[in-house]
Structure formats: structure tokens, C-alpha cells
Amino acid sequence: MPIVLIVLGMAGSGKTTFVQRLVSQMSMEGKRTYNVNLDPAVLEVKFPASIDIRDSVKYKNIMKSYKLGPNGAILTCLNIFAAQFDQVVKLIEAKKDDIDYVIIDTPGQIEAFSQSASGQIITDSLACTFPCINLYIADTVRCENPNTFMSNMFYALSILYKSKIPLLICFNKIDVLDHSFALEWMKDFEQFDQNLSKVDTYLSSLSRSLSLVLEEFYKNIEACGVSAGTGKGFDKLELKFEKCKQEYYDVFYLEIQKKLKEKQDGQGVAMSAFEDQLK
């Protein structure tokens, strides 16, 4: 059974470069990947994609037909694609004995996965069938600002609680800045607090309070450092994936199966939320 990796993160954090690097690394190791592009607005997909949202939904047409701006159009494309996502799952299922990983690139509109029903439908459909992991890509250089670090952690937390599948935080761009400070901040509130004092803005007191709330989240979350640009840290990723896969079966699987049964009984919460959004 392949492991599904959903690559998420803020705009410009390096998701696509990460996917590119992972796909080529896996191929060098003789691993078989099935790659999916979920970014409808990208001009060129920079990795070999078996499924490309752009083949089903035309971003520019959606903008015109619904008179939407770029953000609204991307979210609408995802909503439309999510409605037919069972077909994507069927395609992956048909290939499941021939692939080791399904790697999914997502658009920078992180709210599609942290808040919108479409992200939930896509994640639920995959997680019901395959061991599934969210990879949260954080830009280490930007995280040097404690308030940006906190925004990233909060996004990661909301994705974890919304999707209810294992989460791995990948601090990217460690060729520019080592991520050890970020791991330290996740372990030691005093360290984070000292750095927060250096950028004292009105946001800092919110970040300080949130940091205390996040203590429990930090304890249970996997994190690592990578450079999608140079490949540094990628040799340690597979071990992390295996650990998260185990967590999927040990911690999340029962809840996922319960959700699946609810859906089959016609009480799928996610689907009705999605239908409400379309009204």
C-alpha cells in the first residue's frame, strides 16, 4: 500500500521545489511515485505529474465565468475538483501495487486545506484508503521572525486538527539558515520568549500566549530540516515517513474508519459542509 504525502505550506515556502526534489530522490532510489498537481494556476508543472488538476478544471475560465480574482478562482477550482476526487482515488487504487508513494503538490492558498471543505474532502477520501501524511513545509528563513514562526505553527496545528492525519513539519531552505533554532523554540518556551522580546510588536503578546497553548502540540509533532534546493536532509525523510505511517495506524486509523462509516451511512459531515458551500 503506497504512502500518500500531501505537501502543504504558505506561499513561497518551497512546496513545489520540495516535491521536485523528493520525486527525483525517490526515483534515484528505485522507488515508484505517483505524482499529483493540485495547483490549478501554475503555468508549468516542474515534475512528472500522473494527475494534473489543470486537465480537469481551467483556472482562467473559472475566473471569467464566476467573475473571481486569482485566490477565489483557485479555491473554486479545488472545490470543483474535490467533487470528483473519488475518481482520483480509484485511479490510485488501481495502481496501488505498483507504487510506493503518492506525492501531492498543493497551491499556496493554504486556507484550502486549513479551512475549506475541499481540502477536507480530498484528505478524507485519501486517508480512508491509504496511510496518509501531511507534510507542512515552513520557510526556515522567514521563521527566524518569531511572529512568522508562530503563524506557521498555528497553520500547522489547524491542519492537524482539521485533517486528523499525521503531520510532519519540514523546515525548508536550511542551506540558507539552519533550523536548529526552530526545534529549540518548539522545546523551550524561554528561548522563544527571549527572541520574541527582541521584536516587540503588538503581535508578540499574542504569539507569547499562543506559544504556551502549543506546548502539547509541539510534544507530539515530528519535525525535521531539509533543503529542497540542495537536497540536504532528504536522506532522513523516509525514516520520518515510516514513523508517521505507524502513527497513522496506531493513532488515527480507528477515527478515520469511523468517519468512513458515517459517510457510507449518508451522514458525511465533510460532504454536507461542502454541499452547503456550493449553495
Ligand SMILES: Nc1nc2c(ncn2[C@@H]2O[C@H](COP(=O)(O)OP(=O)(O)OP(=O)(O)O)[C@@H](O)[C@H]2O)c(=O)[nH]1
Ligand atoms: N535557498 C533555497 N531556496 C529554495 C529552497 N526551496 C525553494 N526555494 C526557492 O523558494 C522560492 C519558492 O519556491 P517554490 O517551490 O515555488 O515555492 P511554493 O511553496 O511551491 O510556492 P507557491 O506555489 O507559490 O506557494 C523559489 O525561488 C525557490 O527556488 C531551498 O531549499 N533553498
